[in-house]
Amino acid sequence: MSHLEIRGLSKQWGGITAVKEVSLIAERGSFTVLLGPSGCGKSTLLRMVAGLEEPSAGHILIDGRDVAHVDPAKRGISMVFQSYALFPHLTVAENITFGLRVRKVPKAERNRRLVQVAELVDLSAYLDRRPAQLSGGQRQRVALARAVIAEHAVCLMDEPLSNLDAKLRHAMRMELRALQRRLGMTVLYVTHDQTEAMSMADQVALMNGGTVVQSGPPEVLYKDPATTFAARFLGAPPMNILPLRPVMGGMALAADPLDRPLMRATLPDGCALGLRPEDLILAPNAPQAPGLPVSVISEDYHGADTVLGLRITSTGSADPHDPKGEILVRLPGRVSAERQGIQRLSWRDDAARLFGPDGKKRDPSPRIPPPQGPAQEPE
Amino acid sequence: MSPDRRSWIHAWLLLMPAAIVLIGFTYYPAVGTVVESLWTNGTVIRPSKFAGWDNYAQVLGDPVFRKVFRNTVLFALGTVPPAITLALLMALWVNGGLAGRALVRLAYFTPTILPMIAVANIWLFFYTPGIGLLDQIGHGLGVEGHNWLGDADTALACIMVMTVWKEAGFFMIFYLAALQTLPPDLIEAARLEGAGRWTIFRRITFPLLMPTTLFVLINALLNSFKLVDPLFVLTKGGPDNATNLLLYYIYETGFSFFDGAYAATLTVVLLTLLAGIALTQFAVLDRRIHYR
Ligand SMILES: Nc1ncnc2c1ncn2[C@@H]1O[C@H](COP(=O)(O)OP(=O)(O)OP(=O)(O)O)[C@@H](O)[C@H]1O
Ligand SMILES: [Mg+2]
Numbered sequence: 001m002s003h004l005e006i007r008g009l010s011k012q013w014g015g016i017t018a019v020k021e022v023s024l025i026a027e028r029g030s031f032t033v034l035l036g037p038s039g040c041g042k043s044t045l046l047r048m049v050a051g052l053e054e055p056s057a058g059h060i061l062i063d064g065r066d067v068a069h070v071d072p073a074k075r076g077i078s079m080v081f082q083s084y085a086l087f088p089h090l091t092v093a094e095n096i097t098f099g100l101r102v103r104k105v106p107k108a109e110r111n112r113r114l115v116q117v118a119e120l121v122d123l124s125a126y127l128d129r130r131p132a133q134l135s136g137g138q139r140q141r142v143a144l145a146r147a148v149i150a151e152h153a154v155c156l157m158d159e160p161l162s163n164l165d166a167k168l169r170h171a172m173r174m175e176l177r178a179l180q181r182r183l184g185m186t187v188l189y190v191t192h193d194q195t196e197a198m199s200m201a202d203q204v205a206l207m208n209g210g211t212v213v214q215s216g217p218p219e220v221l222y223k224d225p226a227t228t229f230a231a232r233f234l235g236a237p238p239m240n241i242l243p244l245r246p247v248m249g250g251m252a253l254a255a256d257p258l259d260r261p262l263m264r265a266t267l268p269d270g271c272a273l274g275l276r277p278e279d280l281i282l283a284p285n286a287p288q289a290p291g292l293p294v295s296v297i298s299e300d301y302h303g304a305d306t307v308l309g310l311r312i313t314s315t316g317s318a319d320p321h322d323p324k325g326e327i328l329v330r331l332p333g334r335v336s337a338e339r340q341g342i343q344r345l346s347w348r349d350d351a352a353r354l355f356g357p358d359g360k361k362r363d364p365s366p367r368i369p370p371p372q373g374p375a376q377e378p379e
Numbered sequence: 380m381s382p383d384r385r386s387w388i389h390a391w392l393l394l395m396p397a398a399i400v401l402i403g404f405t406y407y408p409a410v411g412t413v414v415e416s417l418w419t420n421g422t423v424i425r426p427s428k429f430a431g432w433d434n435y436a437q438v439l440g441d442p443v444f445r446k447v448f449r450n451t452v453l454f455a456l457g458t459v460p461p462a463i464t465l466a467l468l469m470a471l472w473v474n475g476g477l478a479g480r481a482l483v484r485l486a487y488f489t490p491t492i493l494p495m496i497a498v499a500n501i502w503l504f505f506y507t508p509g510i511g512l513l514d515q516i517g518h519g520l521g522v523e524g525h526n527w528l529g530d531a532d533t534a535l536a537c538i539m540v541m542t543v544w545k546e547a548g549f550f551m552i553f554y555l556a557a558l559q560t561l562p563p564d565l566i567e568a569a570r571l572e573g574a575g576r577w578t579i580f581r582r583i584t585f586p587l588l589m590p591t592t593l594f595v596l597i598n599a600l601l602n603s604f605k606l607v608d609p610l611f612v613l614t615k616g617g618p619d620n621a622t623n624l625l626l627y628y629i630y631e632t633g634f635s636f637f638d639g640a641y642a643a644t645l646t647v648v649l650l651t652l653l654a655g656i657a658l659t660q661f662a663v664l665d666r667r668i669h670y671r
Contacts, residue, residue, distance in 0.1 A: 050567075050571060051571075052567050052570070052571075072570055072571050073570065073571060073572065073573035073574075074573075077571070078571065078572075079568070079571050081564050081567075081568060083562065083564050085562070085564035085565050085567065085568035087565060087568075087569075087582075087583060088587070089586045089587060089589075098569070098572055098574075098582075099571075099572030099573060102569075102572050102573050102574045102578055102582075103572075103573050146568075146572075150572070
């Protein structure tokens, strides 16, 4: 299995730029996920690697060989389509071995590999059926088997699980990952579903507007987002982005009615603090307690946890009809919505991330503890 | 009057217009034709009497019928496969990303819009000996003129060529529509597997077009057995019945020779043939070509 490198790859259609100078390395045997919102150019990028779209500029290297303008069949890649692209007039067996027949692999060899692959994806009992006689999950497996049997260097997948229901999707995610590990395939996988990216990827390349915004292992992207876009795209509910403003003695949360500075430094206008919902701490209100006075304005129960919508109170009486500036916090278990009145919102010292006015993470990121102690009256 | 009866009367009143038309113009003539084919042709002197299978026996022994039947089969074989092949080729051609393809599509479709009589007149000009287009071109190349429609060896072929020209554009539309509904994914998947254009056509496109091919095949065959209009303009079935086709022969028998009974018999034979063709095709091909 093989090493895939993309260098400065671009694609334009007339005036539209779908992919803009994307560079990416997928290590041998690794699982790389292209993640991003709809229309950000994921499919276009993948199709260029497949050879179904001609790049406007840039290089695609498979094991060091530039294949950017090589015939798709000669690149040593296989692909799983979102629609599965199964041939409706051929049986499952014929579908799986289609490529081998085209490449004139001898019949004995073909059958040997078919038996092996069918076993692998658990399709042995369905080889004589037509695609129309299979369930969605089984069709998905046929598409997978067709990609696997070629024993190609690189396997590309464009949202292969998006036509399955939630439960099946979860099962197939596990299966796909296990299969990839077992065969040591180099996989480039497109999805707009962050759960898929988080659970399967060795490396996530987060795309937006035709460029790769950030790439790296999923835990790094989650813990240390490079931009507010990455921060908001990964994680459900997304990271809270709280604007800062200058006050006497440093920077304070724009929403803090008490103007307590969080840090000494003076930052340019438009900086913001990023906080994951699960990093926030909610405590009963006490005059000396650290943090911000908040009131609960919404409650979303998920079984294992509850997501509360909070609003910073200035006078102690919250206006529940103003959702603007809502802060989301995730708390384990069922949290009663009865927790009326004022609460204290704080966070672990290392949880906060600082973003500049351009939406990029500011380096080095300082430790920013929640505003401390006695609420001074504004002077 | 009970409400039950009234609703029955309503039902019949509503059915009546359609029923009158159907019975008057379809069922009665059809049954009438079958009945007439079992009787002799009546004249003032010799009234019609029951003939049983006599008329059908006459069909078997009729040398003109045999010739006409042979012509019709030849005509079907000579027009249907070429028209379908041509239609498919044209559809594949204009389905691609070729410049000005709307114009090409229109050009291919034009013969279909023209009435058959007009087409026949156009081709009459091509075939006319001496001054016709073919002979003029031949003249330029130093080839001697030829009476295309007057020669028993070439007349039927001439009509076949014209029919293919007229029909192919029509069938192309069906193929084009079918081609546009094929998911591009399938072709792309095949390309990634290393299939070339020809393999893709043979293994993917053509099998997936089979339902269209069946539809076109049945229509083309039925059309070829029913063709009659250009014969009025071009050859009147001649020379020496060389271009006489079944329907034209029926017309001649009924309205030139006024042998109604024999014409009815031939009609029954023709209808049986057509029904047979349609049923066979559905039975044989249908099983193999529906995947969804
Ligand atoms: N053939 C084309 N001609 C012109 N523009 C195109 C073409 N194909 C895609 N685009 C544009 O390129 C951009 C990227 O499209 P692409 O299909 O790569 O998005 P995507 O990230 O795969 O989105 P999704 O998650 O919805 O599949 C879109 O703005 C789209 O409109
Ligand atoms: Mg896409």
